[in-house]
Amino acid sequence: MVTAEYVIFVTIAGVMLGTFYGLATIGLSFTFGILRILNSGHGSFVMIGAYISYWCFALLGLPPLVSSLLAFAVGFFMGFALYHGLISRVLGGPELISLVLMFAFGIFLQEVAKFSWSASPRGFTWGLGSINIFGYEYPLTRLIGGVVSAVIVLVLYVFLFRTKSGNAIRSVVEDPEGAALCGVNVSRVYALSLAIALGLTVASGALSTLFVSGGIEPYMGDPYTTRAFAIAVLGGLTSPFGSFLAGLLFGIIENLSYMLLSLANVGNPFSMTRFLTFAMILLVLLIRPQGLLKR
Amino acid sequence: MSKELLRLENVSKSFGGIRALNNVNLIIKEGEKLAIIGPNGAGKTTLFNAISGVFGLDSGRIFYMGRDITKLPPFKRKYLGISRAFQIPRPFAGMTVLDNVVVGALFSRDIKDIKEARVRAEEILSLVGLHSKKDELAVNLTSPEKKLLELARALAPKPKLLLLDEIVAGIPPAEVDKIMGLVVRISEQENISVVALVEHVMRVLKYVERAVFLHEGRVMMDDTPDKVLNSEVVKDIYLGKVYE
Numbered sequence: 001m002v003t004a005e006y007v008i009f010v011t012i013a014g015v016m017l018g019t020f021y022g023l024a025t026i027g028l029s030f031t032f033g034i035l036r037i038l039n040s041g042h043g044s045f046v047m048i049g050a051y052i053s054y055w056c057f058a059l060l061g062l063p064p065l066v067s068s069l070l071a072f073a074v075g076f077f078m079g080f081a082l083y084h085g086l087i088s089r090v091l092g093g094p095e096l097i098s099l100v101l102m103f104a105f106g107i108f109l110q111e112v113a114k115f116s117w118s119a120s121p122r123g124f125t126w127g128l129g130s131i132n133i134f135g136y137e138y139p140l141t142r143l144i145g146g147v148v149s150a151v152i153v154l155v156l157y158v159f160l161f162r163t164k165s166g167n168a169i170r171s172v173v174e175d176p177e178g179a180a181l182c183g184v185n186v187s188r189v190y191a192l193s194l195a196i197a198l199g200l201t202v203a204s205g206a207l208s209t210l211f212v213s214g215g216i217e218p219y220m221g222d223p224y225t226t227r228a229f230a231i232a233v234l235g236g237l238t239s240p241f242g243s244f245l246a247g248l249l250f251g252i253i254e255n256l257s258y259m260l261l262s263l264a265n266v267g268n269p270f271s272m273t274r275f276l277t278f279a280m281i282l283l284v285l286l287i288r289p290q291g292l293l294k295r
Numbered sequence: 296m297s298k299e300l301l302r303l304e305n306v307s308k309s310f311g312g313i314r315a316l317n318n319v320n321l322i323i324k325e326g327e328k329l330a331i332i333g334p335n336g337a338g339k340t341t342l343f344n345a346i347s348g349v350f351g352l353d354s355g356r357i358f359y360m361g362r363d364i365t366k367l368p369p370f371k372r373k374y375l376g377i378s379r380a381f382q383i384p385r386p387f388a389g390m391t392v393l394d395n396v397v398v399g400a401l402f403s404r405d406i407k408d409i410k411e412a413r414v415r416a417e418e419i420l421s422l423v424g425l426h427s428k429k430d431e432l433a434v435n436l437t438s439p440e441k442k443l444l445e446l447a448r449a450l451a452p453k454p455k456l457l458l459l460d461e462i463v464a465g466i467p468p469a470e471v472d473k474i475m476g477l478v479v480r481i482s483e484q485e486n487i488s489v490v491a492l493v494e495h496v497m498r499v500l501k502y503v504e505r506a507v508f509l510h511e512g513r514v515m516m517d518d519t520p521d522k523v524l525n526s527e528v529v530k531d532i533y534l535g536k537v538y539e
Contacts, residue, residue: 164401164409171398174387181347183373183402183452
């Protein structure tokens with residue numbers, strides 16, 4: 001039986017998952033919008049975040065909320081190092097080079113993770129129990145994961161619109177040459193943007209453990225790459241907040257279609273959900289090929 | 296007489312065998328308003344690019360407020376107070392008018408934080424008469440409004456030196472008066488030196504006190520606008536263009 005309460009419950013769960021998806025995608029469109037680099041190794045940074053969360057919990061007893069801050073710092077540092085070590089050398093060159101570079105770096109991270117921590121999946125449970133939404137049990141960790149993701153995106157918004165560096169970043173998105181003439185140090189903006197983008201992505205990896213307690217392994221990032229690409233395209237690719245909105249939509253659609261598939265009892269709802277969600281994305285793109293937020 | 300602001304010493308720059316700037320010496324004083332004139336291809340734009348730091352020089356040096364800035368990148372020169380407005384405005388299309396001017400104001404030695412940049416941006420927008428449009432996206436402005444926005448963005452950082460790159464080209468005389476009137480008023484209020492680069496001299500003649508005539512990358516004359524325009528050198532090279 002589908003009751004109104006059940007639909008609302010599934011939608012709320014979808015919103016929580018969606019804000020997390022949004023956060024896990026925002027770094028991708030941030031990088032593309034500002035540096036014009038498609039981070040084809042995106043998922044590997046999510047994986048690094050998940051491991052950070054795991055080790056912090058396993059060794060130090062730190063909950064993912066705390067380790068996500070550490071994860072942001074790690075991603076931020078990686079972004080700076082990556083920019084000055086590699087990206088700045090290929091910037092302005094053919095796009096294929098940066099694409100291959102990021103792809104290779106993603107594989108490199110996977111292999112480092114495998115070498116260091118083996119390929120066997122790990123997991124942990126931060127037992128906080130559940131809350132009751134209209135008679136349905138919802139894990140508190142997921143609620144926290146969704147809310148924290150939304151808060152982080154809000155902070156990013158405030159940063160972009162209210163600070164000096166944020167304004168510099170936005171002007172570079174519009175026109176790097178024009179920004180340089182306005183006195184913006186464009187190279188510094190590139191480095192900072194990559195640092196922020198990877199910081200957000202690694203942080204989202206740490207938060208992913210709030211939604212999925214197991215399955216932390218070196219190749220866990222691949223589905224995130226696929227999903228993030230789909231969501232980013234849906235959001236218009238260059239618009240971080242378009243991506244966030246698209247992620248939100250994606251989460252809701254994913255949950256609702258899972259509910260419908262379970263009810264319809266056709267095939268395995270879990271694998272069918274992905275089919276349905278991606279079919280939905282194709283449909284949306286047919287109507288709005290420029291992405292959700294683009295004019 | 297007022298202090299020297301900018302000094303070019305023996306500045307040369309070639310592009311593929313063509314000497315775009317040939318041993319140029321030029322001094323610009325604080326608060327001075329001058330026009331750089333010359334026919335198409337005289338090296339006017341190259342001169343502006345050299346001052347704002349778009350490329351390195353082949354030889355020569357540039358001093359700004361006594362400091363050698365020959366090797367400084369454009370954003371640092373902007374920070375020190377060298378601002379430029381372009382013939383074809385290129386605002387940040389997807390940002391609001393106010394944010395455009397805020398970005399213009401932010402990166403300057405004389406603006407300490409974003410709060411001050413906002414106050415300054417609002418002030419300049421009022422001065423150029425765009426304040427009522429401050430929340431509109433720049434892409435939605437009309438083309439004269441975009442010119443005003445370009446000017447506002449260049450004036451926002453409280454520059455010491457304003458480079459006007461053909462800002463009055465292709466606009467009707469009434470608009471020229473409006474824009475140049477604004478430039479004169481604001482530059483006098485804030486003691487900004489203005490260098491206007493113009494092909495059609497007559498249009499800005501009455502707003503400047505000095506004219507520099509460039510031809511084939513050389514400074515041919517440097518005097519009051521009247522004297523420059525009536526000189527034999529200029530007439531020989533330029534006649535027919537000036538009095539179109």
